[in-house]
Amino acid sequence: MAEQVLSIRLTPDLFTRFTAPGLLVMPAVIQSFGYPDTRVAHGLWAAAFLASMARGPWSWSLNRVSGPDGACAASAQYALPAR
Amino acid sequence: MIRAAALGFALALWSVPVTAQDTGFARDWPQTDFGRVTINLAEVMSGGPPKDGIPALSDPSFISAATETRLEPREPVMTYAPAGLPARAYPIRYLMWHEIVNDVVAGQPIAVTFCPLCNAGMIFDRRLGGQTLSFGVSGLLRNSDMIMYDRETESWWQQAVGEGIVGRHAGDKLTQKVAWMESWQAFRAAHPDGLVMDEPDWQRSYGQNPYVSYDSSIRPFLYEGENPPHGIAPLARVLRVGNRAWPLDRLRQAGTLREAGLIITWTEGQASALDSASIGAGREVGNIRVRDGAGRDVVHDIPFAFAFHAFFPDGQWMRGN
Numbered sequence: 001m002a003e004q005v006l007s008i009r010l011t012p013d014l015f016t017r018f019t020a021p022g023l024l025v026m027p028a029v030i031q032s033f034g035y036p037d038t039r040v041a042h043g044l045w046a047a048a049f050l051a052s053m054a055r056g057p058w059s060w061s062l063n064r065v066s067g068p069d070g071a072c073a074a075s076a077q078y079a080l081p082a083r
Numbered sequence: 084m085i086r087a088a089a090l091g092f093a094l095a096l097w098s099v100p101v102t103a104q105d106t107g108f109a110r111d112w113p114q115t116d117f118g119r120v121t122i123n124l125a126e127v128m129s130g131g132p133p134k135d136g137i138p139a140l141s142d143p144s145f146i147s148a149a150t151e152t153r154l155e156p157r158e159p160v161m162t163y164a165p166a167g168l169p170a171r172a173y174p175i176r177y178l179m180w181h182e183i184v185n186d187v188v189a190g191q192p193i194a195v196t197f198c199p200l201c202n203a204g205m206i207f208d209r210r211l212g213g214q215t216l217s218f219g220v221s222g223l224l225r226n227s228d229m230i231m232y233d234r235e236t237e238s239w240w241q242q243a244v245g246e247g248i249v250g251r252h253a254g255d256k257l258t259q260k261v262a263w264m265e266s267w268q269a270f271r272a273a274h275p276d277g278l279v280m281d282e283p284d285w286q287r288s289y290g291q292n293p294y295v296s297y298d299s300s301i302r303p304f305l306y307e308g309e310n311p312p313h314g315i316a317p318l319a320r321v322l323r324v325g326n327r328a329w330p331l332d333r334l335r336q337a338g339t340l341r342e343a344g345l346i347i348t349w350t351e352g353q354a355s356a357l358d359s360a361s362i363g364a365g366r367e368v369g370n371i372r373v374r375d376g377a378g379r380d381v382v383h384d385i386p387f388a389f390a391f392h393a394f395f396p397d398g399q400w401m402r403g404n
Contacts, residue, residue: 075131075132075136076136076137076138076180077132077137077180078130078294078304
């Protein structure tokens, strides 16, 4: 269940820093208890999640509207009417 | 008779000051002493963001101006150049999203402030009566100008005049420091050994202006006051020195102006931060320097005309002939 939900969240880069650690657990578990011969594939997955955790959301992500404290940037500027 | 009584009753109601309880401020600001108020609270409006929704910064990092490559040549910075110390540039691209930077320069605590809705960029000494204050952004506006608050007493401060308006510090005044807004290019040329504030660790669109075309608006945001006199556009920039204001159009035409004991110069090269989506591509507004007869820089700022009129209603408009 978690792998579906977390993947759906990570695809649009939403809540990246909270989502990536959850997904990082998966290849670790599979590597350790399921398929110990697939180190390269799991290593690549883990590297991608670690990079997302370290860097945070990318410039085109939904997370672009939120700050590191989770505050929504949409309310982080004055609400001028659209022109 | 009845009509006169009704009119009198209405006028009496009109003149009753609005209290903090009426507005809900007391609930949202439990630490603020609403027993001390120097303004009409009905003039205070929410700009949209909650308290600290626009996050003020403290103790920023600096890098050498020579190594900074992210800034556009024409984009504005606030320059603070105390004698005997490396000059510091605070890029407006960061102040646009944070509005206040609490810094300490050679042991002296300062607050670098910028209100995008008034274009007022001002640096204040954070010391007051033996206490050092640190400031945050309340999210509230009065006459479209940022209301800051201090974290020590949660008093409210009107940025455009540096005055306490609500709370324990109501009526107190911060000391404005000599600082000026100039282009990054001008700063780097004048201070090759200077320092520039590094990019903050926040997810913000630094370099972008969230208030596109604001300085060509007809009316300021959440401003209900009267327009400036003499047909001056509300969002035209003016140079304010004390209670005098020089329209920037006049300074642009003059180039150099000697008036009121001041030598004012306008030179090309600074972009408006409140015009295009990219701050560095804004239309030309020019660099202003203000010096006295001895060549010393003078305390000033460059607000919009409506803000000068709102906060200095008896101010002098320096329009020349």
